Amino acid sequence: MSTTTIRLPPDLKERIARAAERAGTTAHSFILEAIAEKAEQEDRRGEFQNTAERRYAEIVASGKTVPWTEMRRYLERRLTSNKIARPKPRTRAR
Numbered sequence: 001m002s003t004t005t006i007r008l009p010p011d012l013k014e015r016i017a018r019a020a021e022r023a024g025t026t027a028h029s030f031i032l033e034a035i036a037e038k039a040e041q042e043d044r045r046g047e048f049q050n051t052a053e054r055r056y057a058e059i060v061a062s063g064k065t066v067p068w069t070e071m072r073r074y075l076e077r078r079l080t081s082n083k084i085a086r087p088k089p090r091t092r093a094r
Helices: 010-023 027-062 068-080
Strands: none
16 A cells, blocks of 8 residues: 545545544545545546447447437337337438
């Protein structure tokens, strides 16, 4: 484990101390948990972005999509019925 120094403004340090006390933990643990949560959030955001870029590349390569009106109708029907066929992707209009 390594050491990193973080300089906190006094008002933030006080807020962290109060929040940690309410949470029943130490300020140190509270800060570590907050940093871990933020890192996890950024990891998920990166994964989401990578998935979106990959899917968009697939759309561009195939030229096929499902129009929003069809997808919306499918999703609305899916809420009320388990057996509904997925809409078929088709070449988009240019």
